Amino acid sequence: xxxxxxxxxxxxxxxxxxxxxxxxxxxxxxxxxxxxxxxxxxxxxxxxxxxxxxxxxxxxxxxxxxxxxxxxxxxxxxxxxxxxxxxxxxxxxxxxxxxxxxxxxxxxxxxxxxxxxxxxxxxxxxxxxxxxxxxxxxxxxxxxxxxxxxxxxxxxxxxxxxxxxxxxxxxxxxxxxxxxxxxxxxxxxxxxxxxxxxxxxxxxxxxxxxxxxxxxxxxxxxxxxxxxxxxxxxxxxxxxxxxxxxxxxxxxxxxxxxxxxxxxxxxxxxxxxxxxxxxxxxxxxxxxxxxxxxxxxxxxxxxxxxxxxxxxxxxxxxxxxxxxxxxxxxxxxxxxxxxxxxxxxxxxxxxxxxxxxxxxxxxxxxxxxxxxxxxxxxxxxxxxxxxxxxxxxxxxxxxxxxxxxxxxxxxxxxxxxxxxxxxxxxxxxxxxxxxxxxxxxxxxxxxxxxxxxxxxxxxxxxxxxxxxxxxxxxxxxxxxxxxxxxxxxxxxxxxxxxxxxxxxxxxxxxxxxxxxxxxxxxxxxxxxxxxxxxxxxxxxxxxxxxxxxxxxxxxxxxxxxxxxxxxxxxxxxxxxxxxxxxxxxxxxxxxxxxxxxxxxxxxxxxxxxxxxxxxxxxxxxxxxxxxxxxxxxxxxxxxxxxxxxxxxxxxxxxxxxxxxxxxxxxxxxxxxxxxxxxxxxxxxxxxxxxxxxxxxxxxxxxxxxxxxxxxxxxxxxxxxxxxxxxxxxxxxxxxxxxxxxxxxxxxxxxxxxxxxxxxxxxxxxxxxxxxxxxxxxxxxxxxxxxxxxxxxxx
Numbered sequence: 001x002x003x004x005x006x007x008x009x010x011x012x013x014x015x016x017x018x019x020x021x022x023x024x025x026x027x028x029x030x031x032x033x034x035x036x037x038x039x040x041x042x043x044x045x046x047x048x049x050x051x052x053x054x055x056x057x058x059x060x061x062x063x064x065x066x067x068x069x070x071x072x073x074x075x076x077x078x079x080x081x082x083x084x085x086x087x088x089x090x091x092x093x094x095x096x097x098x099x100x101x102x103x104x105x106x107x108x109x110x111x112x113x114x115x116x117x118x119x120x121x122x123x124x125x126x127x128x129x130x131x132x133x134x135x136x137x138x139x140x141x142x143x144x145x146x147x148x149x150x151x152x153x154x155x156x157x158x159x160x161x162x163x164x165x166x167x168x169x170x171x172x173x174x175x176x177x178x179x180x181x182x183x184x185x186x187x188x189x190x191x192x193x194x195x196x197x198x199x200x201x202x203x204x205x206x207x208x209x210x211x212x213x214x215x216x217x218x219x220x221x222x223x224x225x226x227x228x229x230x231x232x233x234x235x236x237x238x239x240x241x242x243x244x245x246x247x248x249x250x251x252x253x254x255x256x257x258x259x260x261x262x263x264x265x266x267x268x269x270x271x272x273x274x275x276x277x278x279x280x281x282x283x284x285x286x287x288x289x290x291x292x293x294x295x296x297x298x299x300x301x302x303x304x305x306x307x308x309x310x311x312x313x314x315x316x317x318x319x320x321x322x323x324x325x326x327x328x329x330x331x332x333x334x335x336x337x338x339x340x341x342x343x344x345x346x347x348x349x350x351x352x353x354x355x356x357x358x359x360x361x362x363x364x365x366x367x368x369x370x371x372x373x374x375x376x377x378x379x380x381x382x383x384x385x386x387x388x389x390x391x392x393x394x395x396x397x398x399x400x401x402x403x404x405x406x407x408x409x410x411x412x413x414x415x416x417x418x419x420x421x422x423x424x425x426x427x428x429x430x431x432x433x434x435x436x437x438x439x440x441x442x443x444x445x446x447x448x449x450x451x452x453x454x455x456x457x458x459x460x461x462x463x464x465x466x467x468x469x470x471x472x473x474x475x476x477x478x479x480x481x482x483x484x485x486x487x488x489x490x491x492x493x494x495x496x497x498x499x500x501x502x503x504x505x506x507x508x509x510x511x512x513x514x515x516x517x518x519x520x521x522x523x524x525x526x527x528x529x530x531x532x533x534x535x536x537x538x539x540x541x542x543x544x545x546x547x548x549x550x551x552x553x554x555x556x557x558x559x560x561x562x563x564x565x566x567x568x569x570x571x572x573x574x575x576x577x578x579x580x581x582x583x584x585x586x587x588x589x590x591x592x593x594x595x596x597x598x599x600x601x602x603x604x605x606x607x608x609x610x611x612x613x614x615x616x617x618x619x620x621x622x623x624x625x626x627x628x629x630x631x632x633x634x635x636x637x638x639x640x641x642x643x644x645x646x647x648x649x650x651x652x653x654x655x656x657x658x659x660x661x662x663x664x665x666x667x668x669x670x671x672x673x674x675x676x677x678x679x680x681x682x683x684x685x686x687x688x689x690x691x692x693x694x695x696x697x698x699x700x701x702x703x704x705x706x707x708x709x710x711x712x713x714x715x716x717x718x719x720x721x722x723x724x725x726x727x728x729x730x731x732x733x734x735x736x737x738x739x740x741x742x743x744x745x746x747x748x749x750x751x752x753x754x755x756x757x758x759x760x761x762x763x764x765x766x767x768x769x770x771x772x773x774x775x776x777x778x779x780x781x782x783x784x785x786x787x788x789x790x791x792x793x794x
């Protein structure tokens with residue numbers, strides 16, 4: 001997926017290598033790619049990397065060698081064990097090593113490798129993870145799943161209806177223990193089966209080369225799989241299939257570029273505020289700038305992942321509509337009768353000023369002034385009017401004056417929106433030029449030709465990949481502050497003061513775990529701090545960094561469902577994927593997010609509108625932006641229409657009444673609507689959008705509006721994950737306030753989880769080997785991520 005580390009002297013850029021799926025299904029192809037890198041790989045049994053103790057304040061180091069092929073995970077087939085007992089010459093492959101396996105065995109997933117330690121060949125099954133010294137017996141049972149000739153397992157009886165045997169390069173099998181110990185017990189089980197079929201002398205020859213305890217029941221107990229505690233479950237495998245796709249042409253994130261983008265975006269937001277104040281005499285609509293960024297991303301085809309730079313039309317309908325709604329004044333729902341009276345009086349004054357000062361037509365001036373004077377007269381002669389009377393009078397005045405006011409200010413508002421877009425285009429060009437200059441300084445050439453489209457085939461969904469490698473990361477400081485980690489980046493050329501971001505330790509460990517699962521080229525975490533900073537900076541820029549009181553409330557834009565709701569969705573509807581999430585608030589390790597470039601290292605599959613799954617079960621909780629919700633519903637409808645495989649979307653929409661969402665009518669008319677329920681306001685909770693940096697006591701907040709839950713499923717999805725009454729009742733019960741606190745208490749009183757054991761690599765081990773243990777999930781100097789995992793079920 002990701003990048004290539006480069007030193008100051010090395011200028012060579014490795015070409016793009018085959019995808020993870022190619023290397024998983026074709027070991028010979030993986031062995032042909034970059035043999036120098038393969039020689040540097042050492043299996044987890046013999047490669048123990050010791051890191052010196054580090055001070056509380058550390059600096060992220062930069063790699064000094066090219067560590068992995070561009071965009072490609074480390075291969076999933078095992079390298080030779082580069083370890084020979086002292087006093088023995090390195091074992092060379094014997095004459096019979098070149099004998100090919102029977103085609104039937106190859107079809108069942110068996111591969112042959114040479115052990116330098118033992119000086120003889122061994123056999124490994126890439127589908128089941130078994131390792132044997134003796135040639136495997138041909139399985140005459142039902143045909144096994146072959147990802148080359150049968151990618152979806154159609155000819156197999158197990159993949160779609162039960163767990164798919166897999167070898168997870170992270171060292172884990174889903175719902176199991178670390179892979180070295182799985183091989184250990186698989187070997188014992190296979191040895192006992194062979195003992196019932198082979199001759200006694202074959203048993204003795206076989207057991208003579210097994211590790212201690214492998215031939216007996218009383219072997220060492222398997223290590224427990226480490227599960228990172230928190231409001232998430234990162235061990236859930238995906239059931240989502242997609243068509244293989246091209247890597248993104250966006251350059252990989254870089255701290256200096258992110259800092260520059262943040263400063264220019266803040267300047268653009270300030271310009272928007274000044275234009276609203278000076279031109280229209282109003283405060284900018286609350287959260288309007290962030291919703292403008294979200295709305296523009298739907299149609300933007302430009303060169304920047306945040307700022308719009310190539311949109312048609314240039315004028316945003318969302319921003320245009322929101323500004324007009326606040327002219328002449330912003331209408332709010334008053335709490336008291338006196339407030340309703342004052343609001344009516346203010347509207348009359350503002351309406352008359354606009355038509356007098358803005359060059360309105362004579363007809364508009366006459367109508368607006370007449371209605372405003374009539375409202376004044378009514379206020380003077382009316383005593384003891386009720387709250388409803390003032391509100392009705394204001395509604396009548398709006399209905400009479402609004403068309404004339406819009407006709408007066410329409411051109412000015414369009415010019416405001418166009419100017420903001422043109423400034424955004426200029427900022428995007430400046431950012432891209434600086435990014436290209438940084439890549440040139442590191443010897444990374446630009447793409448000279450368009451990327452070739454991949455072969456059309458279905459694969460398990462995988463994170464966004466890049467077409468360009470990453471330059472070396474600059475120095476970034478980080479230090480512990482009680483239960484938080486402070487990440488600080490200093491660049492006087494871009495910022496006057498150091499840029500500081502805070503993340504609590506539990507979410508930092510979550511980011512590390514996601515990094516292990518999804519970032520395959522940075523095993524030593526050389527780029528982790530730099531990439532984490534870029535991700536935090538991007539969301540701080542998007543959410544406004546709390547610098548402007550008029551900017552949106554992050555607890556709403558990045559709000560997430562409680563963990564107990566996700567557990568219920570996974571248990572009853574097999575949901576394994578979030579369509580709108582981020583590395584900071586996701587529950588599963590596979591999700592779509594707004595910024596695929598910064599989030600891909602932590603598991604993002606990119607934008608949901610660009611994501612085209614073939615099958616799977618999804619949770620959809622889009623932020624409040626009418627254009628984005630509308631585009632998402634249209635995208636879901638197309639996906640359900642095009643796919644005949646099981647596809648299910650459970651959509652969560654908050655019932656905002658002011659203004660109401662017009663796009664909700666599409667749900668009512670959808671032929672794929674199976675069920676709809678509403679969770680009443682103040683009777684359920686959400687998780688705060690800034691849960692990664694606020695106190696735990698403030699994470700959960702009650703929703704003041706109701707939440708509508710809709711099941712959109714095609715026929716196959718409805719047959720598999722139908723919203724039955726029992727399942728819907730379980731979901732509503734999970735929404736009950738306080739359920740997440742009960743869950744946290746239960747976890748706190750349960751057994752403390754075992755510390756993680758992370759292998760530097762997790763290739764297919766030789767029979768009888770065990771992987772070395774790495775550092776824990778909270779250790780920034782850990783040995784880094786493992787290779788991509790293969791899902792266990794569909």
